[in-house]
Amino acid sequence: MVKKKTETLHIPDAPNRPGDSPDFEKWTWTPEDLKRLKIDCSVDDTREHANGLVRVLNDNHEAKGEWNPNLKSEELKIGLEHMLRLRIFDERMMKMQRTGKLSFYMRSYGEEAIAIAQTMALENQDWLFPTYRQPGAQFVRGRDMVSMICHCIGNEEDNVKGRQMPVHYTYREGRYISVSSPVGTQFSQAIGVALASKYKELDEVTITWIGDGASAEGDYHYALNFASIFKAPVILNVVNNQWAISTHSNFASGIQNFAIRGLPYGIPSIRVDGNDFLALYSVTKWARQRAAKKLGPTHIEVLTYRAGAHSSSDDPSRYRPKDSGDFWPGGDPIERLKMHMINIDEWSEEEHLELEKRLDSEVMGAYKEAVKFGDLANGPYPSSDAIFTEVYETPPWHLQEQWDEMKRWRDE
Amino acid sequence: MMVNMNMVQSVNSALDNMLERDNDIIIFGEDIGYFGGVFRTCDGLQEKYGKHRVFDSPLSEGGIAATAFGMGINGLRPVVEVQFADYIFPAYDQIVNEMAKVRHRSGGEFWCPATIRTPAGGGIRGGHHHSQSPEAQFTHTPGLKVVYCSTPFNSKGLLISAIEDNDPVIFFEPKRCYRGPFYGDPHNVPTWKGHPEAEVPESYYKVPLGEARLAMEGDDCTVIAWGTMVHVAEQAIKNSGISCDLIDLQTLVPWDKDAIVKSIEKTGRCVIVHEAPKTSGFGAEMVASIQERCFYHLESRIERVTGWDTPFPHTTEWDYMPSPSRISEAIHKTQEE
Numbered sequence: 153m154v155k156k157k158t159e160t161l162h163i164p165d166a167p168n169r170p171g172d173s174p175d176f177e178k179w180t181w182t183p184e185d186l187k188r189l190k191i192d193c194s195v196d197d198t199r200e201h202a203n204g205l206v207r208v209l210n211d212n213h214e215a216k217g218e219w220n221p222n223l224k225s226e227e228l229k230i231g232l233e234h235m236l237r238l239r240i241f242d243e244r245m246m247k248m249q250r251t252g253k254l255s256f257y258m259r260s261y262g263e264e265a266i267a268i269a270q271t272m273a274l275e276n277q278d279w280l281f282p283t284y285r286q287p288g289a290q291f292v293r294g295r296d297m298v299s300m301i302c303h304c305i306g307n308e309e310d311n312v313k314g315r316q317m318p319v320h321y322t323y324r325e326g327r328y329i330s331v332s333s334p335v336g337t338q339f340s341q342a343i344g345v346a347l348a349s350k351y352k353e354l355d356e357v358t359i360t361w362i363g364d365g366a367s368a369e370g371d372y373h374y375a376l377n378f379a380s381i382f383k384a385p386v387i388l389n390v391v392n393n394q395w396a397i398s399t400h401s402n403f404a405s406g407i408q409n410f411a412i413r414g415l416p417y418g419i420p421s422i423r424v425d426g427n428d429f430l431a432l433y434s435v436t437k438w439a440r441q442r443a444a445k446k447l448g449p450t451h452i453e454v455l456t457y458r459a460g461a462h463s464s465s466d467d468p469s470r471y472r473p474k475d476s477g478d479f480w481p482g483g484d485p486i487e488r489l490k491m492h493m494i495n496i497d498e499w500s501e502e503e504h505l506e507l508e509k510r511l512d513s514e515v516m517g518a519y520k521e522a523v524k525f526g527d528l529a530n531g532p533y534p535s536s537d538a539i540f541t542e543v544y545e546t547p548p549w550h551l552q553e554q555w556d557e558m559k560r561w562r563d564e
Numbered sequence: 565m566m567v568n569m570n571m572v573q574s575v576n577s578a579l580d581n582m583l584e585r586d587n588d589i590i591i592f593g594e595d596i597g598y599f600g601g602v603f604r605t606c607d608g609l610q611e612k613y614g615k616h617r618v619f620d621s622p623l624s625e626g627g628i629a630a631t632a633f634g635m636g637i638n639g640l641r642p643v644v645e646v647q648f649a650d651y652i653f654p655a656y657d658q659i660v661n662e663m664a665k666v667r668h669r670s671g672g673e674f675w676c677p678a679t680i681r682t683p684a685g686g687g688i689r690g691g692h693h694h695s696q697s698p699e700a701q702f703t704h705t706p707g708l709k710v711v712y713c714s715t716p717f718n719s720k721g722l723l724i725s726a727i728e729d730n731d732p733v734i735f736f737e738p739k740r741c742y743r744g745p746f747y748g749d750p751h752n753v754p755t756w757k758g759h760p761e762a763e764v765p766e767s768y769y770k771v772p773l774g775e776a777r778l779a780m781e782g783d784d785c786t787v788i789a790w791g792t793m794v795h796v797a798e799q800a801i802k803n804s805g806i807s808c809d810l811i812d813l814q815t816l817v818p819w820d821k822d823a824i825v826k827s828i829e830k831t832g833r834c835v836i837v838h839e840a841p842k843t844s845g846f847g848a849e850m851v852a853s854i855q856e857r858c859f860y861h862l863e864s865r866i867e868r869v870t871g872w873d874t875p876f877p878h879t880t881e882w883d884y885m886p887s888p889s890r891i892s893e894a895i896h897k898t899q900e901e
Contacts, residue, residue, distance in 0.1 A: 163615040165615070255878070306879035314878050314880055316692055317689075317690065317693075317878055333691070333692065334651055366623050368622030369624050398598060399595055399622075403621065404623065536880040538877070539872060539874050550843065551874070
């Protein structure tokens with residue numbers, strides 16, 4: 153039989169592949185483009201904001217425009233510190249992964265601003281329903297780094313007891329809801345979390361994130377529809393980092409704008425520069441005010457670029473130009489905030505170096521403390537009794553029987 | 565020509581042969597186009613056959629299954645991949661209510677010859693959601709055929725049969741065995757090199773659906789397994805010192821009644837092994853059917869060695885998966901009475 157040669161279907165492609173030079177359209181958006189919106193604006197009022205890009209930091213690292221949140225120097229320093237903390241933490245964990253101390257790892261490289269700025273813009277009682285790419289929110293909520301490492305290396309102190317892969321954090325105390333591997337599921341669940349808060353008449357807002365790739369799952373659309381119908385106090389973020397492992401965002405949507413998909417659902421929608429700490433903070437604060445005033449959901453596209461690999465199991469040089477992240481017009485979120493702070497005389501290269509050093513030793517110290525409780529390469533692990541506990545509130549007889557059998561084998 | 569292949573290469577070879585033979589075959593799934601799949605099973609196929617025949621899909625298992633359904637009822641023969649069997653559930657409605665039933669509900673006017681390939685099973689430190697073996701969730705669905713391969717040779721032959729079959733087939737690939745058999749010892753990581761079942765013809769051949777493979781031959785016990793557990797059971801039989809038939813079931817629906825009945829009539833004893841949880845696992849169906857068909861030949865009660873009725877763990881997965889010692893003890897138990 154002869155092979156069919158004609159390409160009869162329209163199949164998209166990524167704009168650049170290995171061997172090409174990364175070719176991003178130059179940004180024409182400036183912080184002055186878009187007016188600050190009233191919190192009780194209509195869906196139509198946000199059309200421009202969904203089609204444009206909310207920025208605060210311009211290309212010269214100045215904070216401009218009506219969306220400038222005018223943060224105090226102290227807040228800027230906290231934001232910068234958390235972002236840098238996350239980057240250094242990620243680097244250390246990746247090294248540990250290479251030595252077998254954890255099975256798998258995922259960095260937030262290039263996306264550090266997102267969860268950190270957005271969580272800082274919320275109140276402590278607000279619920280966070282993250283993907284695996286928002287671990288930084290935990291720093292904002294005060295999670296102990298040792299505890300985070302213990303989870304990742306699956307040792308005796310792992311608070312999820314060796315049940316989940318690394319980076320699948322749970323941190324109830326910080327209202328950071330358990331991460332699940334099936335992509336997108338949290339997005340629709342977040343509506344339920346938000347409605348429960350509303351039912352209980354509590355001043356709580358729920359924020360959730362989904363990737364551009366996962367926005368192709370049904371859960372994304374369930375979320376928008378339910379949120380719109382029930383006016384849920386929820387902030388719905390599509391983090392468009394343009395890659396889902398090897399799948400370019402061209403395969404996630406037929407239009408290259410994720411923000412505007414909220415409009416036909418009747419949800420005010422905004423696109424924001426995901427590498428601009430100040431813009432993220434500002435838009436999120438605004439969305440929280442809307443939710444708190446019972447004005448319903450906000451849909452946000454966070455435009456960014458996955459500067460690193462999807463995970464430790466991934467090699468992006470097989471499907472996109474090497475180091476393509478270096479060419480992203482949005483730059484590096486840490487560098488941008490740092491340069492802005494230097495510009496306004498609130499920071500210096502010396503202070504930055506010092507901070508780096510301090511965080512390095514903080515991470516190293518946490519690492520040394522965590523491995524005292526074991527690691528994946530050498531154990532000790534959480535007891536295998538944890539296979540059987542918390543499957544149900546109380547183990548039924550059949551599970552008890554199997555548990556006894558497992559113990560017999562284990563303890564033999 | 566026979567070539568030594570691992571199971572990534574043998575699956576790839578099956579897809580390659582079939583794309584070559586039949587223009588109606590279209591392959592799609594997450595990351596399988598340009599990149600060739602996260603396990604590399606589709607490597608090189610897009611380049612060879614073009615984007616319109618091998619392409620990336622959105623991250624939407626429900627959409628993948630629905631599109632395969634539509635293509636299937638309109639004359640194509642889609643072969644789709646769900647990246648991990650754990651992620652098949654958004655597609656469950658499309659598979660269970662739609663694909664499986666369309667032939668029946670339309671009075672035979674429409675049918676869906678789709679194949680859904682999906683890597684399954686544990687042993688790769690994948691935790692809850694990269695380790696499950698959900699075959700029983702599909703064997704319970706009338707209208708679906710369910711295949712679980714275990715070696716490079718049977719993966720290729722079974723996949724070709726699945727693709728050519730005019731009913732929808734769920735095709736499980738034991739991901740732990742992609743690059744080598746697994747004998748229950750995580751520190752021993754052999755490759756497929758030198759394994760007799762890794763000698764695979766480069767050209768088209770079929771292993772028929774509905775037929776089991778006699779992986780070892782013996783007299784005193786029948787051990788039934790599928791997927792990764794075939795190899796673990798092989799090790800267990802060797803350790804037990806008892807002469808056993810090892811039946812690699814290969815197809816779960818429809819399963820090979822004749823092979824099972826024949827073996828149990830000979831041995832009178834039986835152990836069933838699977839890594840999925842015990843309750844309502846396919847082992848339960850085996851036990852029930854065997855006692856219906858071979859009651860007077862049974863010399864002892866049938867043993868089941870399975871995963872526990874719990875989610876699949878991450879760090880302690882070796883305490884979860886059936887081990888050679890657990891299986892071996894079960895074989896001994898069948899000899900007692």
